[in-house]
Amino acid sequence: MxxxxxxxxxxxxxxxxxxxxxxxxxxxxxxxxxxxxxxxxxxxxxxxxxxxxxxxxxxxxxxxxxxxxxxxxxDKRYTATLKLGETTTTADAEGEVTKTREVAVTREQIESACRRFTGAIDQVPPMHSALKKDGKALYEYARAGQEVEREARSVTIHSIDILDWQHDRLVIDVRCSKGTYIRTLAEDIGEALGCGAHLSALRRTGSGxxxxxxxxxxxxxxxxxxxxxxxxLQPADTLLADCPLVRLNDEDAGRFLSGVRRRTPLADTKQVRVYGPQPQAFLGSGHITAGELISTRLLSPLEVQGLLNTHPAQESFT
The missing domain is CATH 3.30.2350.10 (Pseudouridine synthase)
Structure with missing residues (x-):
């Protein structure tokens, strides 16, 4: 038993x-x-x-x-380590090496390649990714030895800074928009240098x-x-720390939690974080359009109280 x-x-x-x-x-x-x-x-x-x-x-x-x-x-931030001179089946260290080339590049060439991929660029998603086509993940096609057509997607690379470079090892700091494939970026930089490259290590250092x-x-x-x-545990509004703050009195807070729109003199804003009269009484997120505060994601009264109980001494962002 x-x-x-x-x-x-x-x-x-x-x-x-x-x-x-x-x-x-x-x-x-x-x-x-x-x-x-x-x-x-x-x-x-x-x-x-x-x-x-x-x-x-x-x-x-x-x-x-x-x-x-x-x-x-x-937006995200990463520390990416590139292995120059080697391309792989997956564009990272998990795949098999498909081609080896000599590495004969200068610092100026590396800086030029990084500048080339800074700004708004189009990326073709790698086959070894979770992106779906016809209801099936791309990596499933790849494991079956199939390559399918993928549409390029627009992403933004805000900056690429060189942290370290030693012959065939290049370490860069990348700030980018959501949906950026750092493996693809590593591969593209390698091709721009003429020696090829793959992503040998990746560490995410920031998210918003x-x-x-x-x-x-x-x-x-x-x-x-x-x-x-x-x-x-940090308060739930940590995720909205970059958004403007709106504070409501008791009456307006209750109406906001009921989904009722409120008139406001504040300028139109895509996303705001909304609070009751207590400093840490986070109510949810909203947006301001044509002089009206409109709820986007609301907490229930039980959740508001749960947050107050969990973080009684923590103040909201100002």
């Missing part, structure tokens, strides 16, 4: 955890491990990092999951206003008590 499994009771947890994802673990696996440690009822991540990538993976719990799309849509400052590993998280883990 098999011993009965002890069911661990779940609890309402609200906030954002800045996780430093380890190498070799999928984003979902990392999320599930953290969710178990918190015994959280509800959790989600804010955009996948490949198993071969490390770094910033913001995890949302409870009320914060309503705003995960904000982080998904935000969030950085690795204060991020913890799963090992560090596991070593803490439940109270210490809770103290690591």
């Amino acid at each position: 098999q011993p009965q499994r002890v069911r661990i009771p779940k609890r309402a947890v609200h906030g954002v955890l800045l996780l430093d994802k380890p190498l070799g673990l999928s984003s979902n696996d990392a999320l599930q491990k953290a969710k178990r440690l918190y015994r959280a009822e509800k959790a989600g991540h804010t955009g996948t990092l490949d198993p071969l990538a490390t770094g910033l993976l913001p995890l949302c719990f409870g009320a914060a999951t309503k705003f995960s799309q904000v982080s998904l849509d935000a 206003p969030l950085t690795l400052t204060g991020a913890v590993t799963l090992e560090q998280l596991a070593a803490k008590t439940e109270a210490e883990r809770d103290a690591l």
